[in-house]
Amino acid sequence: xxxxxxxxxxxxxxxxxxxxxxxxxxxxxxxxxxxxxxxxxxxxxxxxxxxxxxxxxxxxxxxxxxxxxxxxxxxxxxxxxxxxxxxxxxxxxxxxxxxxxxxxxxxxxxxxxxxxxxxxxxxxxxxxxxxxxxxxxxxxxxxxxxxxxxxxxxxxxxxxxxxxxxxxxxxxxxxxxxxxxxxxxxxxxxxxxxxxxxxxxxxxxxxxxxxxxxxxxxxxxxxxxxxxxxxxxxxxxxxxxxxxxxxxxxxxxxxxxxxxxxxxxxxxxxxxxxxxxxxxxxxxxxxxxxxxxxxxxxxxxxxxxxxxxxxxxxxxxxxxxxxxxxxxxxxxxxxxxxxxxxxxxxxxxxxxxxxxxxxxxxxxxxxxxxxxxxxxxxxxxxxxxxxxxxxxxxxxxxxxxxxxxxxxxxx
Amino acid sequence: xxxxxxxxxxxxxxxxxxxxxxxxxxxxxxxxxxxxxxxxxxxxxxxxxxxxxxxxxxxxxxxxxxxxxxxxxxxxxxxxxxxxxxxxxxxxxxxxxxxxxxxxxxxxxxxxxxxxxxxxxxxxxxxxxxxxxxxxxxxxxxxxxxxxxxxxxxxxxxxxxxxxxx
Numbered sequence: 001x002x003x004x005x006x007x008x009x010x011x012x013x014x015x016x017x018x019x020x021x022x023x024x025x026x027x028x029x030x031x032x033x034x035x036x037x038x039x040x041x042x043x044x045x046x047x048x049x050x051x052x053x054x055x056x057x058x059x060x061x062x063x064x065x066x067x068x069x070x071x072x073x074x075x076x077x078x079x080x081x082x083x084x085x086x087x088x089x090x091x092x093x094x095x096x097x098x099x100x101x102x103x104x105x106x107x108x109x110x111x112x113x114x115x116x117x118x119x120x121x122x123x124x125x126x127x128x129x130x131x132x133x134x135x136x137x138x139x140x141x142x143x144x145x146x147x148x149x150x151x152x153x154x155x156x157x158x159x160x161x162x163x164x165x166x167x168x169x170x171x172x173x174x175x176x177x178x179x180x181x182x183x184x185x186x187x188x189x190x191x192x193x194x195x196x197x198x199x200x201x202x203x204x205x206x207x208x209x210x211x212x213x214x215x216x217x218x219x220x221x222x223x224x225x226x227x228x229x230x231x232x233x234x235x236x237x238x239x240x241x242x243x244x245x246x247x248x249x250x251x252x253x254x255x256x257x258x259x260x261x262x263x264x265x266x267x268x269x270x271x272x273x274x275x276x277x278x279x280x281x282x283x284x285x286x287x288x289x290x291x292x293x294x295x296x297x298x299x300x301x302x303x304x305x306x307x308x309x310x311x312x313x314x315x316x317x318x319x320x321x322x323x324x325x326x327x328x329x330x331x332x333x334x335x336x337x338x339x340x341x342x343x344x345x346x347x348x349x350x351x352x353x354x355x356x357x358x359x360x361x362x363x364x365x366x367x368x369x370x371x372x373x374x375x376x377x378x379x380x381x382x383x384x385x386x387x388x389x390x391x392x393x394x395x396x397x398x399x400x401x402x403x404x405x406x407x408x409x410x411x
Numbered sequence: 412x413x414x415x416x417x418x419x420x421x422x423x424x425x426x427x428x429x430x431x432x433x434x435x436x437x438x439x440x441x442x443x444x445x446x447x448x449x450x451x452x453x454x455x456x457x458x459x460x461x462x463x464x465x466x467x468x469x470x471x472x473x474x475x476x477x478x479x480x481x482x483x484x485x486x487x488x489x490x491x492x493x494x495x496x497x498x499x500x501x502x503x504x505x506x507x508x509x510x511x512x513x514x515x516x517x518x519x520x521x522x523x524x525x526x527x528x529x530x531x532x533x534x535x536x537x538x539x540x541x542x543x544x545x546x547x548x549x550x551x552x553x554x555x556x557x558x559x560x561x562x563x564x565x566x567x568x569x570x571x572x573x574x575x576x577x
Contacts, residue, residue, distance in 0.1 A: 134491045134492060137419070137422050139421075139422040139423070139424075139427070140430070141456070143423065147419065148502050148524050149486055149489065150502050151490050159482035159483060159502070162541075165575065166541050208487035210487060211485040211536075262455060262521045264518055
């Protein structure tokens with residue numbers, strides 16, 4: 001990106017805001033269709049925004065597996081769309097779709113855009129690759145790896161994780177801290193599927209899935225839907241809550257090739273290409289970020305992103321996540337709702353939703369005054385999840401080592 | 412070409428302009444990659460255009476089949492039902508001897524396969540290491556279909572070996 005490109009992106013700083021968020025319960029058996037889930041989450045987000053539903057005229061979703069297309073959701077809510085897009089392509093889609101939403105409003109095609117994700121990720125199609133995914137014929141791109149028993153996300157990423165351990169001496173015990181931290185955060189989240197804190201020893205004793213990944217290094221699979229509403233800063237002032245402004249967004253940024261095992265450095269992830277753009281456009285550096293949402297499909301992915309975006313020197317991600325910095329009460333808490341490892345699997349939506357609530361001062365934790373934004377900041381598990389003086393949050397999304405995304409929000 | 416292997420249908424029709432030539436060569440016991448007609452760089456998996464110089468001209472280039480393990484994983488819990496009896500099994504990223512460190516220092520010509528023994532069983536975890544020297548072999552799946560694999564070659568490694576400590 002040239003300085004001119006970064007300058008152009010910086011002109012969008014604070015022009016757009018996330019004004020509404022909503023989700024269904026996280027479960028292993030929703031008992032409903034993704035259409036019903038999507039309608040519930042989108043409706044909740046529109047109500048949370050306090051906007052007139054007629055002001056929602058754009059809809060974007062990450063459409064994978066069993067999701068329901070946007071027009072069906074919109075019709076069920078009585079919304080007429082000027083545009084919609086249901087994309088494929090993995091977990092970086094959340095920040096990507098938010099980027100696209102700001103563009104749609106900037107060009108005047110939409111006034112308000114909903115971004116949602118609806119999935120029966122446990123009871124129907126599991127990312128872990130069992131069942132439906134494993135039964136499809138192998139052809140084209142997949143001939144390079146599926147015949148060798150490499151199918152699931154964990155199986156496709158593990159050689160990159162292994163290479164980080166080889167090149168930098170990263171250890172299983174270090175990355176286990178990611179699961180431990182997120183489990184403590186989830187204990188203060190009524191919505192989380194897994195609310196019991198775990199220890200390093202428990203992570204390391206959990207059974208192997210694909211080395212170097214233990215079971216507890218891997219994310220949940222859940223049924224759920226999530227949604228958020230993007231609108232202009234001007235329109236956001238009429239909303240129900242204080243706006244959360246988009247300082248910068250970069251969606252689905254890629255390394256030179258998507259087949260990441262075959263070229264270049266396995267330990268360099270896509271964030272290396274998004275980093276200068278988003279920090280440059282936002283006009284801040286990593287030291288200005290108060291809390292993060294680093295995509296935790298696996299413990300390793302959160303570590304790799306935090307490192308690649310410069311929250312620690314390259315190669316020291318293991319030490320960084322083991323330092324206490326990422327825990328509530330630490331210098332820069334990560335995934336304060338428990339993330340994909342402990343709250344529920346949402347392809348990154350839940351992490352943006354959590355950071356919106358954090359920046360509003362309205363983390364939905366166990367503080368008696370949480371609904372009014374009154375928090376104790378006692379971060380022992382089962383109590384308060386609100387980060388004190390949270391001003392700037394950053395989300396880092398991950399599809400693969402070769403495709404990622406970033407979003408910087410401020411109150 | 413079509414073959415059932417470990418519960419998967421591997422399908423390579425003549426219209427698969429990327430893979431048909433690759434598996435044609437594999438059936439004859441040859442490992443080939445694409446050589447760019449513009450800049451001469453080798454690429455794998457077989458793609459339509461050169462990711463470096465963008466030329467659409469290419470030829471199939473036989474390679475020695477010798478390489479070094481660049482990274483690996485050990486699948487303990489098989490996801491695909493057809494691999495359950497094979498687990499735990501290694502999946503290796505092999506860097507071929509050709510084009511190491513080119514075009515950029517961190518680049519290399521790489522393949523993903525299993526690491527197998529002489530009788531097509533998964534190599535033992537203890538024998539898998541980054542830095543181990545390997546050579547290609549061709550696992551017969553049907554009369555008209557062979558799957559490239561790698562096995563330990565027995566050559567002395569060029570440097571220290573690294574195994575996952577756990």
